[in-house]
Structure formats: structure tokens, C-alpha cells
Amino acid sequence: MSDFTPLRSVLYMPSSNERALEKAKSIACDGLILDLEDAVAPDAKASAREAAAAAAASGEYGRRTVTIRVNGIGTEWHDDDIVAASQAGPAAIVVPKVDSAEAVRGLVAAMEKAGAPDHTRLWAMVETPVAILDALAIARSSERLGAFVIGTNDLVKELYAEHVPGRAPILPSLHTALLAGRAAGIAVIDGVYNDVKDTDGFLAECEQGRQMGFDGKTLIHPGQVEGANAAFAPSERAVADAEGLIAAFEAGKGAGVVTHDGKMVEALHVESARRTLAIHDAIRALGTD
Structure with a gap:
């Protein structure tokens, strides 16, 4: 993205x-x-x-x-x-x-x-x-x-x-x-x-x-x-949650179940989190011109 x-x-x-x-x-x-x-x-x-x-x-x-x-x-x-x-x-x-x-x-x-x-x-x-x-x-x-x-x-x-x-x-x-x-x-x-x-x-x-x-x-x-x-921009909380979710998923590779904040994490959740971060990064890159 x-x-x-x-x-x-x-x-x-x-x-x-x-x-x-x-x-x-x-x-x-x-x-x-x-x-x-x-x-x-x-x-x-x-x-x-x-x-x-x-x-x-x-x-x-x-x-x-x-x-x-x-x-x-x-x-x-x-x-x-x-x-x-x-x-x-x-x-x-x-x-x-x-x-x-x-x-x-x-x-x-x-x-x-x-x-x-x-x-x-x-x-x-x-x-x-x-x-x-x-x-x-x-x-x-x-x-x-x-x-x-x-x-x-x-x-x-x-x-x-x-x-x-x-x-x-x-x-x-x-x-x-x-x-x-x-x-x-x-x-x-x-x-x-x-x-x-x-x-x-x-x-x-x-x-x-x-x-x-x-x-x-x-x-x-x-x-x-x-x-x-x-x-239409991700909130600070949404960005932090996306970062934490991805980190938990990557740290838990190979495990049977990965959780973040008490919730089960699957690949589809990681995909959504990465989209959130891509939107956040693209907006930040816009500047203020």
C-alpha cells in the first residue's frame, strides 16, 4: 500500500x-x-x-x-x-x-x-x-x-x-x-x-x-x-493499536494462537492494521502545503 x-x-x-x-x-x-x-x-x-x-x-x-x-x-x-x-x-x-x-x-x-x-x-x-x-x-x-x-x-x-x-x-x-x-x-x-x-x-x-x-x-x-x-484519518489510538497488533503477530509467529489486548489476532487483522498504518504514513507525508 x-x-x-x-x-x-x-x-x-x-x-x-x-x-x-x-x-x-x-x-x-x-x-x-x-x-x-x-x-x-x-x-x-x-x-x-x-x-x-x-x-x-x-x-x-x-x-x-x-x-x-x-x-x-x-x-x-x-x-x-x-x-x-x-x-x-x-x-x-x-x-x-x-x-x-x-x-x-x-x-x-x-x-x-x-x-x-x-x-x-x-x-x-x-x-x-x-x-x-x-x-x-x-x-x-x-x-x-x-x-x-x-x-x-x-x-x-x-x-x-x-x-x-x-x-x-x-x-x-x-x-x-x-x-x-x-x-x-x-x-x-x-x-x-x-x-x-x-x-x-x-x-x-x-x-x-x-x-x-x-x-x-x-x-x-x-x-x-x-x-x-x-x-477519515486514523486516530492516534488506532495507529498505536495497529502497531501493537502487528508487533504481537510477528513476535508470535509459529505459535498456535496469537493475542493482542486479549483478542485473537489472525492474518486478516494484520492486513487491516497494515492498511491503517499505510493511510497514516501517506497522510503524514502530505505535509501542510
């Missing part, structure tokens, strides 16, 4: 806002989604596309994972967005409403035709009922697919559900997307929390997402970054 990339906090930034793009260089988020879709008015799409491509190609965002969200398949801006984003070479191109494995393969073909470098991955937004039902096929459809980004607002809308604390109406969908992502070995990033003034609710949802197994959370405001970073 030496190449683990933290994605605790992935912040949407409107590419039509020059000040926002500049501010993003100093925000301590793990990832950025330079948005060409929802956050950009139709008459600003072309200029936002140019600005996002320039920002992604600039190399001025330090260790942050910089991605570009294009407009959806079938919109009048999509094809030009894919070409510009591919040529800019961000860490990933984020595409809304990806509903099938066939759509992924078409997107990958378009990216490669436009000259996307090998490091530029595709991040598929999973936000419709059909995408949830076909999540495993989508997740396994291409080696260039690097992540699922859950679009919880659209998912709630499409299900005729409601936004409620605890997210009971969409928990089966979230679990399905996580199962598919883990089966395919890709990252899975939780959806946004809409009320930027409700800190307690936001932190509770971050904690829920971490417990479920998400890699991190998409955010709509810089004020949410600190909370997401803390929630």
Missing part, C-alpha cells in the same frame, strides 16, 4: 471563479474537483473549461489530487470538455451520471483519442438507480477507472427519497456502490453534505462514512475540509 493516495477531503471548486481557483492552492484538502458542470452557468462554460484546463496543467496545486468534472454525456459541452480535460492531464476526469460499463468504455476511448496521459484516470459519478444496480459491471469495466464518486443529491432525487439524518433511505445504495468499488479495487468517495452551517450534522455524516468504509467525502465549502480530514 505504499502508493496509497489519501482522498479524505475532495472539494468542488467552480472553474468559472478565478478567485476560487487561486484560493484552492492554499486549502488543505486532499483533492480538488474543478467543476465545469453544476457550478458553472451556460454562458460561462467555455471560459471555465479553459480556466480549469490551465489550472490542472499548471502544477501549482502541490500535493493535491487535481481533477476536472466535465459536463454530462449528451450535453452540448461534453465532447469539448473531454478533449480539453484530457489534454490538460489532471489526476482524473470526473464524469456525472455514468450509468453503464459501455459508457465507461466510451469515455475511456474518448480520453485516449484526445491524448490523455496514462496517469489521468476516470472517476465515475454514481448517482442514479441504474448505476447502483449495475455498479459492479461499471466498476470492473476499465483499468483506467480509478474511483466512484457518489452523487447523493441526485440519488435522493431519483429515488423520490428525502434527506434525513443517518441517510436511511439511501444506505442500501451506498453499500452497493461500496461493495462494487471494493470488489474492483477502486476508491469510493462519499457524497456532499448540503448544510454548510450544520457542523454537527456534517461531522456525524463523516463519521458514518468512515465507519461504512468510504475513502473520504466530497465537499462544497472549504470550511468542511478540516472536519473531513480528521474524520
Whole structure:
């Protein structure tokens, strides 16, 4: 897990806002989604596309994972967005409403035709009922697919559900997307929390997402970054426990039963502990730029 990339906090930034793009260089988020879709008015799409491509190609965002969200398949801006984003070479191109494995393969073909470098991955937004039902096929459809980004607002809308604390109406969908992502070995990033003034609710949802197994959370405001970073990072206690567990296991090799803090230790526990330490080390290596 030496190449683990933290994605605790992935912040949407409107590419039509020059000040926002500049501010993003100093925000301590793990990832950025330079948005060409929802956050950009139709008459600003072309200029936002140019600005996002320039920002992604600039190399001025330090260790942050910089991605570009294009407009959806079938919109009048999509094809030009894919070409510009591919040529800019961000860490990933984020595409809304990806509903099938066939759509992924078409997107990958378009990216490669436009000259996307090998490091530029595709991040598929999973936000419709059909995408949830076909999540495993989508997740396994291409080696260039690097992540699922859950679009919880659209998912709630499409299900005729409601936004409620605890997210009971969409928990089966979230679990399905996580199962598919883990089966395919890709990252899975939780959806946004809409009320930027409700800190307690936001932190509770971050904690829920971490417990479920998400890699991190998409955010709509810089004020949410600190909370997401803390929630999706291993605690000091978790790190110490992982170190102790691994040490006990290695010291007890050859023994019939190995225990740590009174609990039986098996290889699967060691694997989880090593993942915890890999995440901790990767976060520590990020620095504070």
C-alpha cells in the first residue's frame, strides 16, 4: 500500500471563479474537483473549461489530487470538455451520471483519442438507480477507472427519497456502490453534505462514512475540509493499536494462537492494521502545503 493516495477531503471548486481557483492552492484538502458542470452557468462554460484546463496543467496545486468534472454525456459541452480535460492531464476526469460499463468504455476511448496521459484516470459519478444496480459491471469495466464518486443529491432525487439524518433511505445504495468499488479495487468517495452551517450534522455524516468504509467525502465549502480530514484519518489510538497488533503477530509467529489486548489476532487483522498504518504514513507525508 505504499502508493496509497489519501482522498479524505475532495472539494468542488467552480472553474468559472478565478478567485476560487487561486484560493484552492492554499486549502488543505486532499483533492480538488474543478467543476465545469453544476457550478458553472451556460454562458460561462467555455471560459471555465479553459480556466480549469490551465489550472490542472499548471502544477501549482502541490500535493493535491487535481481533477476536472466535465459536463454530462449528451450535453452540448461534453465532447469539448473531454478533449480539453484530457489534454490538460489532471489526476482524473470526473464524469456525472455514468450509468453503464459501455459508457465507461466510451469515455475511456474518448480520453485516449484526445491524448490523455496514462496517469489521468476516470472517476465515475454514481448517482442514479441504474448505476447502483449495475455498479459492479461499471466498476470492473476499465483499468483506467480509478474511483466512484457518489452523487447523493441526485440519488435522493431519483429515488423520490428525502434527506434525513443517518441517510436511511439511501444506505442500501451506498453499500452497493461500496461493495462494487471494493470488489474492483477502486476508491469510493462519499457524497456532499448540503448544510454548510450544520457542523454537527456534517461531522456525524463523516463519521458514518468512515465507519461504512468510504475513502473520504466530497465537499462544497472549504470550511468542511478540516472536519473531513480528521474524520477519515486514523486516530492516534488506532495507529498505536495497529502497531501493537502487528508487533504481537510477528513476535508470535509459529505459535498456535496469537493475542493482542486479549483478542485473537489472525492474518486478516494484520492486513487491516497494515492498511491503517499505510493511510497514516501517506497522510503524514502530505505535509501542510
